[in-house]
Amino acid sequence: MEPAKILVVEDENIVAKDIATSLKRLGYAVPAVASSGEEAVERTVDTHPDLVLMDIVLRGKMDGVQTAQHIHDHFNIPVVYLTAYADEKTLERAKMTEPFGYILKPFEERELRSTIEMALSKSKTESKLRKSEESLTTTLKSIRDAVITTDMKGLVTFMNPVAEALTGWKQEDALGKDVTEVFNIINEKTRTPTEKPAVKALQESVVVDLENHALLIAKGETETPILFDGAAPIKDEKGNVSGSVLVFRDMTRLKEAEENLLQSEKLRALGEMVAEVGHHFNNFLAIILLNAELLEKKLKRYRAEGIKERLRIIVWTAYEGAEIVRRLQHFTQRQVSIQDFSRIDLNEIVRSAMASTSPHWKDEAEARGTTIKIKEKLGKLPLLLGSRSELMEVLTNLIFNALDAMREGGEITIRTEAKGNEVLLYFTDTGKGIPKRIKDRIFDPFFTTKDPKASGLGLSVCYGIIKRHKGKIKVDSIKGKGTTFTISIPIPLEV
Template sequence: MTGTQILVVEDEIIVAEDIRRSLQNMGYNVPVTASKGEDAIKIAGENNPDLVLMDIVIEGQMDGIQTAEQIRSRYNIPVVYLTAYSDIKTLERAKITEPFGYIIKPFKERELNINIEIALYKYRMEKKLRESKEWFTTTLKSISDAVIATDSSGCVKFMNPVAQSMTGWALEEAYGKPLKDIFNIMTEKTRRKVRTGGKDTNIEANLTVLINRHKSKLPIEVGSDPIRDDRENIVGIVTVFRDITERKRTEDNVIGLKDFYECVLESIVTGVWVTDKDDIISYANKGMGIVVQQNVVGINVLSDFPEFFRPYYLKARETLQPFYYEAVPFVAGGQTNYYSGWLVPRIKDGSFNGMICTVESIPRHEVAE
């Protein structure tokens, strides 16, 4: 209460002074009173009081309701009416100005005090709510994701600038329209080639596409959540989505490069194979199958691969340095074959993350005795 300043607008001087004295006894600060609407508006702008006590019938060209409307719209100062009039017509006019109280004369000091404190509390709460709304609205306007919020009927209540740009709808045009008319999406099936178990396989994936107001298609990533009140009732839906055109283009380029390099690897006769961090062979080209006469994908190098090879693999694995083995003999079925190749560790964050390996069969006559 300390420091709370109140402007009293009352055209009867004796009544105004009596109200002023009562308010000061309650601990409020009342530096000045006004008897006309024009004066009240000027004083409100100069002094910025915390609350205005407004008599409805006052001197001048404006009555108390018109004056309160000006003070609220210009300075956003809460108004409590003090009036001897309680008829429906006056009450309906007063309601339009959104007052924070309506006290019928004559009144008691305690009644006045309670109404002022309730009005001040309500105003503070509304101010906090407005500030929170502004904070959230500014945040939503600033983020790079598109956001659309609807009411419980699925009609648009809010769109941030990104959502407006992507859909082609301005908020003023979309407001109140069904979400399905503004946010028109569909799924498109895409076919992509992936390599599994050493084989090329076509898979189908669903891509969400936004069809904007101008009939352009944009690939998007989308999610939605319900908006609930304090009783957990759903009062709306918020939908968040983003344009993934660049990401999709990058993914397609990566897949294209992967297909290109795999095509190159499959065309060479040298065996090429790759292990993961657990030493399991995850990829092997056709040349590998020709050299070793078997499918090695899925094999653990340290437990299931020929023993002659393991020491070289372990050396490269432990040192994290490339290692070249040359004309290494391997006896199988009474026949000796010779192999050469590179072992190149894959390193991630300074640790072993797998191995890129090559293997090439060397004819006996090319091996120095």
């Protein structure tokens, strides 16, 4: 095994030679002797020593403490100070450089050897620990789960990139913060704060799990459904708790997949129900209509206006019922295949939808004494494959819903852009917003908050259309401020 290399930094030439001689006699290699701080840095670069013996009091621009600090910061090489005398201020500065030992002049070779061996041993141990920590940090940064660690006071000591992305906190900003401030979770169903898992893990020294209905409230107030794998105490080799670790993951995609599956099941069940019930219901309506119309014709010769008015109501109601059945059957049976799609310009569809609905958002609003503004911010888009009439129906539904939410006036903004391999459409209104308690239900068939005459199929139709276009539709809303629908449709490889 090669002997350890010791760099000697001493501005007294005779003393430096004596130290070098002693080191060689003890079996160490002395690749260089430096007499100034600047020269010590140069020799460190040239020789890569295992340890530096540094005189605290050096003449020149850099004293021993400054030189040791530079070597510590740039080369991570252990330093042992040599000193005959140093004032308190210098010693305090020396402590800040984290030296591996002190040797008082004059010294014996036995003392020199023991100090050097202890310093080298400590350096190797710290090097192994540092490599282990670097390996652990690299591993934690590479995994897909979010990881946060704390000290025993519950203050953040580490966050991996996934945790940064989900919480909205950068590690440098989160370090030293209370973990409950960074990892802020509520129950998704009750929207009440959950127990503080890290605090419980630290206080009770147990692994803490939560029910899988947690919402993570990020720094920017965005909400993300998460699966919380647990908070566990970190223990040292003696079994004492020194901190905690939290592990969790983003459940957004899984939740979307579950919701899509649930929606598909609802539509399938609805289709089966409509096929069965609609057939019988239409038969009943046909009998009612036939008899009501016959009675109406027979009563024309008599002055029975009250009875005739009642019959007209029956006829009108029966026709309304038949129309609802027709719409249901159309909704559940429509299937547009890719062969029926054609090249479409989404921006052109947006403009057409705005023009066709202008009597509602312009003329009717003015008649009520209110103002509805529509802004368009249409980016450059590639052509898509799809159904122009169906996407027109989606936009028309969104516009009508927005108008219902802005009876006192407001603003609609429609923005489009191409991003990655998809086209995005953002539809924003400044209406009253959608309460959180019903936001997850707005795409359900028959669900409506409007008057009882509304069918509740508008947004369900939108959902089905976008799904047939291999796209996604999601909603973000703040009560009292407005709602944004985001629609994404993939760009075809060939159009």
